[in-house]
Amino acid sequence: MSEITVPLLDLKAQYAPIREEIRAAIDEVCDAQWFVLGPNVTALEEELAAYTGAKHAIGCGSGSDAILLALMALDIGCNGGHNGRVLCPSYTFFATGGSTARLGAFPVYVDIDPVTYNMDPEKTREAARNTENLAAIMPVHLFGQCVDMTVYREIADEFGVPLIEDAAQAIGSKDETGAMAGTRGDAGCFSFFPSKNLGGFGEGGLVTTNDDETAHRLKLLRVHGMEPKYYHAMLGLNSRLDAIQAAVLRVKLRSLEAWHEGRRANAAFYDKAFADAGARTTATPLGAGGDLPLRTPAPAVDGARHIYNQYVIRVPADLRDDLRAHLGSKNIGTEVYYPVPLHMQACFAWLNQPEGTLPESEAAARETIALPVYPELTDEQKQHVVDSVVGYLRDHAGSTSVRGGVAGSAAG
Numbered sequence: 163m164s165e166i167t168v169p170l171l172d173l174k175a176q177y178a179p180i181r182e183e184i185r186a187a188i189d190e191v192c193d194a195q196w197f198v199l200g201p202n203v204t205a206l207e208e209e210l211a212a213y214t215g216a217k218h219a220i221g222c223g224s225g226s227d228a229i230l231l232a233l234m235a236l237d238i239g240c241n242g243g244h245n246g247r248v249l250c251p252s253y254t255f256f257a258t259g260g261s262t263a264r265l266g267a268f269p270v271y272v273d274i275d276p277v278t279y280n281m282d283p284e285k286t287r288e289a290a291r292n293t294e295n296l297a298a299i300m301p302v303h304l305f306g307q308c309v310d311m312t313v314y315r316e317i318a319d320e321f322g323v324p325l326i327e328d329a330a331q332a333i334g335s336k337d338e339t340g341a342m343a344g345t346r347g348d349a350g351c352f353s354f355f356p357s358k359n360l361g362g363f364g365e366g367g368l369v370t371t372n373d374d375e376t377a378h379r380l381k382l383l384r385v386h387g388m389e390p391k392y393y394h395a396m397l398g399l400n401s402r403l404d405a406i407q408a409a410v411l412r413v414k415l416r417s418l419e420a421w422h423e424g425r426r427a428n429a430a431f432y433d434k435a436f437a438d439a440g441a442r443t444t445a446t447p448l449g450a451g452g453d454l455p456l457r458t459p460a461p462a463v464d465g466a467r468h469i470y471n472q473y474v475i476r477v478p479a480d481l482r483d484d485l486r487a488h489l490g491s492k493n494i495g496t497e498v499y500y501p502v503p504l505h506m507q508a509c510f511a512w513l514n515q516p517e518g519t520l521p522e523s524e525a526a527a528r529e530t531i532a533l534p535v536y537p538e539l540t541d542e543q544k545q546h547v548v549d550s551v552v553g554y555l556r557d558h559a560g561s562t563s564v565r566g567g568v569a570g571s572a573a574g
C-alpha cells in the first residue's frame with residue numbers, strides 16, 4: 163500500500179484552522195438558547211443574499227427541502243398545481259427529481275450535454291415543445307458549473323413557466339454573464355450538506371429569489387404555511403434552519419472565496435498534469451482519439467466560474483470500476499456521481515422513460531469518477547492522484563473498448 167493518503171474530502175483539515183471561531187459561535191448559540199431560526203439565521207440569510215446578489219435568501223432544513231419549497235412557492239405540486247410537468251436532468255442527485263415527484267408534480271427527464279454534464283438547453287427546448295401541462299424548468303448547475311442561464315431564461319420565458327435553479331452544488335458559481343448561481347432563475351435552491359463548498363455541521367438549505375411575493379411565500383411555507391400563528395392558508399412543511407447550523411455557516415462563509423480558489427487551483431493542477439500525459443477535455447468525445455482515454459472537465463466558458471464542488475473525469479466504462487479499485491489500493495478516495503440516472507431508478511419506473519432514452523446521461527453514469535479536489539490538498543497528494551490515474555490508464559488503455567474506439571485508434 164502507498165503511504166500517501168488522499169481522501170475524497172477531508173473536513174478535519176478544513177475545520178482545524180477555524181476550530182476556535184466555530185466553537186465560540188456555537189457557544190453563543192448555546193448561551194442564547196435560541197435554536198430554530200432567530201438572529202443567526204436572519205444574519206446568515208442577509209449575508210448570503212449579499213454574497214450571491216439575490217434580493218432574498220430564505221434558510222430551510224436541507225437542499226431537498228429547498229426544492230420542495232421553491233416548487234410550492236411557485237404553485238407547483240401540492241398547493242393546486244398537481245400533475246404539472248417539470249423538465250429536469252436525469253444525471254443528478256436524486257433530490258432534483260425526488261422532491262418534484264413528492265409534490266405530485268411529474269419530473270420529465272432531459273438528456274445532458276456530454277461536454278458540461280449539464281442538462282442540454284436545446285433538448286430542453288424540444289422537450290418543452292412536446293410536453294403538455296409544462297409547469298417549470300429546473301436545470302442543475304452540476305458539480306459547480308453553471309448552465310447557460312441566458313438560454314434557460316429565454317426558454318422559460320418562451321414557454322411562460324418558472325425557471326428554478328437547482329444550485330445545491332453551486333454556491334458561488336458564476337454563469338456566462340458573471341452572475342452568481344441562484345440569481346437569474348425565479349428561485350435558486352442551495353444545500354449546506356457537509357460535502358458542499360459551504361457545508362454545515364448537519365443538514366441545511368436555502369432558497370434565493372428576487373421576487374418579494376415568492377420570498378414571502380417561502381417564509382410561510384417553511385413554517386407549515388402559517389400566518390398568522392396557527393392559521394394556515396397554504397400547505398407547507400416544517401423546514402427551518404437551525405441556529406447552530408447558521409452560526410457555523412457564518413464562520414465558514416468568511417473562508418468560502420478562498421476555498422473556491424483552492425479548488426479551482428487544484429482543478430487547474432489536474433487539468434494541466436492530465437493534459438501533459440495525453441488527456442483531452444470532454445470537448446473531445448472519449449472515442450475520438452487522444453493519447454490517453456481520459457477526459458478532464460471542460461473549462462468554464464468566458465466570464466463564468468466553476469467552483470469544482472466535484473472534479474469529475476471520464477474514462478472508458480469497462481475500466482471505470484477497476485480504476486476506482488486501483489485508486490482505492492493507492493489510498494485515494496473516489497466516488498461515482500451518479501451510477502444510476504434518475505430515469506432508470508426503480509421508483510421512477512412509472513414515468514416510462516426506460517433505459518436507452520437518455521443515452522448521454524447513461525454513458526456519463528458509466529464513465530465518470532470524481533477525484534479529490536478539496537482545497538487543503540497538497541501538491542504531493544495531487545501528484546499521487548495524477549500518477550496513479552495515468553499509470554493505470556497507460557497500463558490498461560490498450561485493453562479497452564471505448565465507444566467508437568480506444569485512444570489513438572479513432573480519428574482525431
Ligand SMILES: Cc1ncc(COP(=O)(O)O)c(C=O)c1O
Nearest residue numbers: 224225226255257258330353355
Ligand atoms: C444537485 C443536488 N440537488 C439537491 C440536493 C439535495 O440537498 P440536500 O442533501 O441538502 O437535501 C443535492 C445534495 O446533495 C444535490 O447535489
